[in-house]
Amino acid sequence: MSRFFDPISQTVIEKPESIDPPSLQSLCRGGILQSLTLSNIEKVSDLPLPRSIKCTIGKLSMRDFHIDLERLGPKDHVRKCYPATCHLTGEDVLIKIFPKNTDFTLSDYDPSMVATFEEDGHLCCILLPTQSLAERIDKAKETGSNLEHSIIWQTITRILHIFQSGQISPVTSVTSASVMYHTNGHITVTTHAGDSGSVTAMEAQVDKPVYEAPEVLGRQDPDSKAHSWNLGCLLYEMLALEPAFYDRSGVNPFSVFMDIMQGNLPPVPPNASESLTDLVNHCLVSDPSNRFSLQDITESILLHNSKNL
Template identity: 40%
Template sequence: MKAITLRRLSRASTSLPLPPMLARKVSIVNLADFVIDVEQIRPGNHEQQEYPATCCFDNKEVILKVLPKGSNTNFLQTNPSFVMAFEENDMLFCIYEKNDSLKDHINRCKEDGTTFQECYIWLTISNLAKYILKGSITPGTQISTSKILFGGNGEIIIKQDSDQNSGQDMMAQMGAAMYEAPEVLSQSEPDMSAFSWVIGCVIYEMLALEPAFYDRTGTNPFSVFMDITQGKLPPEPQNGSKGLKNLMFNCLKVDKNERINVEDIVSVAETQICQLSQ
C-alpha cells in the first residue's frame, strides 16, 4: 500500500497491474484511513470545512474537504490538487494534496520578521497572470492569497470553491479581507480587468504583509466596501521597488478602463525578472 501512493490509488483500476477484483478492493478508502491533525486546525478550517490530515498507509499530508452527500463535484476536476473523493456517513469527503498557499508564505514572513525578495514577487505575479490567461477561471471568480496555491514544481494553482458567492454574500463577509474589484462588488458585468485589480491586491499584500482592503479598525467592515468602490487606496507599503509599486497602483484603478491589462502585467514582470537575473 505504501508503494502505491494515494494518487495512484485513485486510479487503481486503470494504472495498477492488478486483477479487477483486487484493484476495486484496494482502491476503496474511508475516513479511518486518515488522521486529522488537531493542532493545525484553525477557525478558517471550520468555516470552509477543510481539515489538514495524514493518510495512514503512506503518511502523505492531505486536505480533507467535507461536503453534503450528493453535492455537485464538477468543480473538483478543475483543481490539479484533487486526488479522489469518497462518501461516508451521508457526507462527501474530497481529498486534496496539501499545497502551500501564498498566505502561508506571507504568514511565515511575518513570523520570521522578513520580507519577500523582489525577484520572488515578480515571479509569483508573472505565474499568477499566466494562470489567469489560461482561461481556467472566469472574471469575478473569488481569488485571495489563501486560494493561490503553489504546486510541487512551483506552478500556480487557484483553488476554486464549489460555488462562488454573490455580491450580497460578499457583503456578509466584509469582516475579512476583500480582493474583489469595484465592479464585482457592485454586481456589474466584470471582464478580465477585474483580475488586474486582484493582482494589485496580491502585490500589496506581498509588500505590506497585510491585505490591501480589510477593516483595520475592527469596528466598521462596511468601510472596506466603500473604500474599494470609491477608490480610497490603503497606506503605501514601506517595502518594494518603484517598479513594483507602479504596477500595483496601475492595477488598483477604480475605473477598469484605466487598469493595466493582464497581458501587459506578464510582459512587465518578465522584463523585471530578466533584469534582476542579470
C-alpha cells in the first residue's frame, strides 16, 4: 500500500501497489520527458509527432507527481507549496496551489516556474527548487569548502545590475537570504522583507547581520554609493562565509553599529583573490566620497573579465 498527500483535497490517500506493467504509451511519454526535463517541457510542441500525441505528452496532472508525507512541514501547508517528485523525470520540484481564477503569467510570478496545469478547480504550478546565497554559504561552512570565485563574480555582477537598474532604493538592503539561485542558471534578487527604508542606529542593535551603509543608518541622504557598501557586505560574506557586520560576541550589539560607522572591517580571508579583496576594501569604506561607485565596481568586473578571457 502506497501513501501520498493530495494537495487539492488536503488529504492522505492510500493506494495498493500496482502489479501491472506500465503501458507502452506511458513508457514512451516518460522517456521523452526525461530527455527534455521539465524545464523544457514546452519543447514538446516542436517534436515531429501528431498534435494529439504532443498534447498527451505535455499535459501534466497530479498523477505525475508524488508528495512525500515525510518531507512536509507546517509552513508547506500555510504557503500551499509542497515538495514533490516527478514520476516521469525523477526531478525534485515544488507544487504551488492557487485558486483556478488566479490571474498571472509564468514570468510574472517566478523564474523557477516551469509549467502549470488545472485540476479540480485549482491551478497547480510546478517550480524547480531554488537555493539562497545564505544557504550556499551555510553548505560551504558545513563541508569545509569555499564558494567558487566564478560564482562570486557572477553573483556580484547580477546584484550590480539590479542596483544600477534603480529597482531598489539606496535605503533598502539586499541580504544573502534574498539572493536566489535557480536551477536554470538565473540569479534573482529581492529586497529584505522587513525593510521599510527607515533603519536607525538603534534598529541596527539586533542579533542579525547589518547590510546598511553608515549614511543609511545615520539618515544622511544616501545615494547609490549605499548600494556599493551593501554589495561589499555581500562580497565579504561570500568570501568569509560569515557576515561582515554582526555581533560576534553575542553580548554587545551596539558594537556592530560602531564598527560600521568607524569602518572597522574584519580581515578578508587570505584565500580570496587579490581582485576580490581589493573590491571589498574599496566598497566597505565609511566615507561615501572615498568609496567605490557602482561605475567603479562595473569597471572592476570588466577588468576581471578581460583578464579571464
